[in-house]
Amino acid sequence: EGVQPQEYVLIKMEVIPPFPAKLKALEGRKVFLAAATLRPETMYGQTNCWVLPDGNYGAFEINDTDVFILTERAALNLAYQKLSKVPEKLSCLLKLSGHDLIGLPLSSPLAFNEVIYSLPMLTILTDKGTGIVTSVPSDSPDDYMALKDLVSKPALREKYGVKDEWVLPYEVVPIINIPEFGDKSAEKVCIDLKIKSQNDKEKLAEAKRLTYLKGFTDGSMLVGEFQGRKVQEAKPLIKNKLLEAGMAVLYSE
Ligand code: A2H
Numbered sequence: 001e002g003v004q005p006q007e008y009v010l011i012k013m014e015v016i017p018p019f020p021a022k023l024k025a026l027e028g029r030k031v032f033l034a035a036a037t038l039r040p041e042t043m044y045g046q047t048n049c050w051v052l053p054d055g056n057y058g059a060f061e062i063n064d065t066d067v068f069i070l071t072e073r074a075a076l077n078l079a080y081q082k083l084s085k086v087p088e089k090l091s092c093l094l095k096l097s098g099h100d101l102i103g104l105p106l107s108s109p110l111a112f113n114e115v116i117y118s119l120p121m122l123t124i125l126t127d128k129g130t131g132i133v134t135s136v137p138s139d140s141p142d143d144y145m146a147l148k149d150l151v152s153k154p155a156l157r158e159k160y161g162v163k164d165e166w167v168l169p170y171e172v173v174p175i176i177n178i179p180e181f182g183d184k185s186a187e188k189v190c191i192d193l194k195i196k197s198q199n200d201k202e203k204l205a206e207a208k209r210l211t212y213l214k215g216f217t218d219g220s221m222l223v224g225e226f227q228g229r230k231v232q233e234a235k236p237l238i239k240n241k242l243l244e245a246g247m248a249v250l251y252s253e
Contacts, residue, residue, distance in 0.1 A: 004253045008036040009239055011110040011134050012066070013049055013246055016115065021066070022100040025057055025093060026067060033106060033118060034068040036129030036251060038046045039215075039233055040239040042136040044223050045175040046111040050121035050133040050146065051162055052248060055098040057131060061085035069101065070130035077253050089215040102160055106135065109247035110224070110238075112173055117166035121146045123198055130251070137186060138172045139215060141207035146198040148169070176231060183222060185211045 019027055033049055040094040049058070060075040062068045064081050068075070075090055085091045106119040116135075123142065125130060137144040149172045150157055157163075173181035181188045191208045200202075219231035225241070226234035242248035 002206065004102075004141055007250060007252045008038060008129055009040045009041070009242065010034045010068075010130060010249050010251045011043060011109060011242070012068075013106040013116075013132075013134060015069075016107055017107045019122055021095065021105070023059075023094070024106075029067045029093075030065055031059065031067045031103070031131045032067065033101070034070045034074075034130050034249075034251075035132045035134035037072075037134055039136070039139065039235075041226075041235040042139050042175060043108070043134070043222065043238070043242070044112055045093075045111040045136045045138045045158055045173040046108050046116055046134050047113060047137055047143075047147065047171070048116045048135045048175065049104075049106055049108070049118040050124060050135050050143070051098040051101045051118055052122070052124035052126060052131060053120045053138045055104065055124065055126050056089075057096045057098065057101065058092045059094040059096065061091040061093060069096065070132055071126055073127065074130040074251070074253075078251060081251065083249060083251075099160075102162065103166060109245070112223075113251070119150060119162060119166060120149075120160040121198065122172040123201075129253075136175075138175055138184045139186050141190050141195070141204050141211060141212065142198065144172070144190050145195055145200070145204065148190075149198050175221070175223050176215060176217045177222055178214050180214055180218065181211065185215060234253050 006209040136145040137147045178185045193203045195203045221234045
């Protein structure tokens with residue numbers, strides 16, 4: 001962790017009832033996978049959610065109505081940021097593993113896809129953010145490659161119990177244009193750099209550097225309320241919209 005605190009937007013990805021057996025204890029509650037992002041303006045292009053299969057998660061009461069699924073570490077940080085039912089204390093309703101979360105159908109703010117699924121990503125860090133990541137393959141090289149791995153490797157889907165219909169038909173949703181990279185910048189850069197899988201760390205770091213920088217400085221919105229505006233301008237507007245609508249909360253660590 002750096003010297004400066006990092007501020008994330010936590011996107012409330014709602015688990016669509018009825019809940020599977022592992023989540024039965026949460027029935028009747030409003031349950032969200034809380035995904036940490038630095039790119040709230042990309043939420044239109046969400047295609048799925050990522051969890052770490054062997055990761056440890058919990059379902060924590062955040063206030064009188066909402067339950068967040070995330071790592072205990074993140075829940076504790078949130079408890080010190082006025083986001084726990086009991087001030088500065090955890091209220092864990094249920095412990096869960098990443099495996100328990102794979103295949104959950106979700107409804108996520110701003111996403112053009114009305115129902116998206118929770119899927120395995122093997123490179124998620126449990127000491128960063130919430131351990132839950134929302135997937136935007138048009139603009140995130142990590143997301144693009146992790147999804148491509150699942151789409152192109154039936155054995156990988158089988159290993160993690162991923163049903164074909166949770167990943168297929170697979171479509172990248174264009175949401176931001178970057179003059180140098182087009183309307184699906186992550187896909188283009190991953191192809192140009194010949195990235196082979198989600199584990200190709202060095203090349204992915206370069207792809208992220210390229211798209212992140214150019215997306216912010218040169219990108220413009222192709223969709224949504226701020227269509228045609230620069231990403232730089234749209235980003236704080238969309239972030240505030242999500243926060244005001246109660247679809248997201250701020251989180252620092
Ligand atoms: B970003 P930083 Cl479109 N493990 O959101 C691995 N990755 C994580 C994570 C974790 N525990 N928690 C968050 N992240 C991802 C959107 C996005 C992101 C786009 C493009 C780039 C991008 C959609 N996924 O991140 O190390 C989340 O993915 C590029 C780095 O704190 C989060 O924002 O800088 C970002 O990494 C935070 O990473």
